Amino acid sequence: MTTFTNARLVLPDQIRDGSLSVAQGRIAAFGGSGADVDLEGDYLIPGIIDLHTDNLERQTQPRNNARWPSRSALLTHDAQCAAAGITTVFDALCLGDIGFGKARNQTFEDAFVDLRALLPLGALKSEHFLHLRCELPAPEMPGMLARAIDDDRVRLISLMDHSPGLSGQYADVERYRQMRRDEGVAEGELDTIIAELQDNHHAYHGPNRAFVIAEARQRGIPLASHDDHTEADVARNAEEGIGIAEFPVSLAAARAARARGMRSIAGAPNIVRGGSHSGNVAVLDLVREGLLDALASDYVPASMLEAVFCLAAREILPLPAAIGLVTAGAADIAGLDDRGRLAVGLRADLVQVRVYEGLPVVRSVWREGVRIA
Template sequence: MQETILTNARIVTPDAVIEGTLTLRDGRIATIDEDRSALPGAIDCEGDLLIPGLVDVHTDNLERQVLPRSNARWPGVSAYLSHDAQCIAAGVTTVLDALCLGDLGFDTERNQTFVDGVRDLDQLAGAGVLKAEHYLHLRCEIPALDMPAALDGVAENPRVVMASLMDHSPGIGQYRDLTRYRAMRIRQTRMTDAEVETRIGELLERRERLRRPQREWMLQRLAHRNLPLASHDDDTEATIAENLADGIRISEFPVTMVAARAARAGGMEVIAGAPNIVRGGSHSGNVNAADLIEAELIDAFASDYVPASMLEAAWGLAARDTLSIPEAIALVTDRPARMARFADRGHLAPGLRADVVRLKPFGALPVLRGVWVAGARAG
């Protein structure tokens, strides 16, 4: 029997913060008691908070480990282990690695990251060397010529637990400002203004031709899996209406208040990027997530590109009394767990998986002091 007793703690339950003792036994939460344990093996948490392990339904962080510089690809397994360590250091115990399927002509390295990422996860998870529990979130670039072949090769992988429909074409969604898009591509590439303009024209022609048939093919290809499906970077009411008609029930990173309100009105769940909260706004000029919080339009946060942003965003909202501690923590634990259909984690209750994070508040910042994954110390 493996047992860990965490006492003299403030335990964050779905409804309250209680002082007491949390007992982990054989990978599960055994008991939550409102008193202090006198057992000699109990760990004194010194009044620190205990919260559920975070559930990140969308992180691109692996891409940043694989390509620490634009022209320097890092070995895949090493990059994955580094990514895993960063997730644990951020209190993220369940990770949906969001790998991009399909190239729209400016991000050719992403295809290799996808292929290597699926292979490396299968290898590493089977070896038992990862600290967090990792799954796959397929980010399907709908107008990309190579998206169907990439999806077909991974559609049956049991680690796939979520998929999103993306369209990063110029002038669409996140990139609806074409002037900003042109400037970004010229800055990021060695292409001339004329070459970028030519590429934009090619991409728009391809989108007109392929978007709808490839969208329908993707939905049909994954229908038997009954996965949670998300739309990505929604910007208009018309976009939301199309998604609802296609059976999509999650709006991931809506870029306008109009889209977020339409998503909520249609019964969709809304994911926002935690970095938007931490930074005080969108890095690409889209809607401020703080405004979405104020309008009660956010159901969950995802880290997007910085694992540490999830807990920092949630704790910041609690520290500023925007939300109660249980409400704020639920945005990065229970709510995303439900979205991804994990019934065994996301909040602290007897019988659930013992994914637990110990943290000490430092003003508006949370300092992690311990992480347990399925009852085993991981950080």
């Protein structure tokens, strides 16, 4: 048995000074006779659960024209997650090209193989699940989904449509044009890309949507919508049994999701940066209205811890409730009832945190009682 002493235990509804004992990878008791790990008055929180991270994509393509070896990229991504206090990570892999040169498709193909190879070896620090992001206008998406969906690591599927000028994050076609110009795409090539993506939307969105929903329902895999704009978007999703609104881009959509009993996920970087990088709703507004169930790292693993301490420092939420957005709330959405809280019998996924001049810093991380960072 290991006892963590001199801790500020962040429980679901309070912060309590004390100690916690761990045995066989589980929280055994509050209190304990040993003094195996002195936390020196730091916070002890549950391991963070990240339902959506694109961080692996950033490691596989650190620069536009520089692709990194996939297995090395996965190990780097894993280490960054562990260092950020994330003990459970849902690798969000895109299925289907949306005009970015097939790079995302390659990331999926490589990561799917690499995860299956590395998991049995015990080479990964955090526990990894798969979040399959299905791009509905992509003709190749159904085949990619069929190859992956029966893997037992697939725990979440989201429906996306990033067709420029039509739906999703790029509904504003001029914003999309400017983003691609900044990436160096020539105007003539850009016109071709937009026309092709819009044609694919009209040809494939409907049948692909029906296919994904049917396949997920058959296996009991939770479904999320992505980038909902309007109440009509939310109504359609709810009627088709989609229970999660991921990254709603308007306050109206988030309110509609809550009214229909859907769970909502938003990006932690939005809070850290003080707003959306793409002109969408401020996540702080969702939190103030009680419309949010979980935060995800989106593209910066360290953002999750910083965001929740920001919420507490600004007195928008008490710290236990803020921590719940990256622990218990995420666990509930994913159906992971063995983690996400400091409670006897749950997994000893633990993070030691100290605040330096307002900034939370991860000092140590344990997964099932074993130190990983």
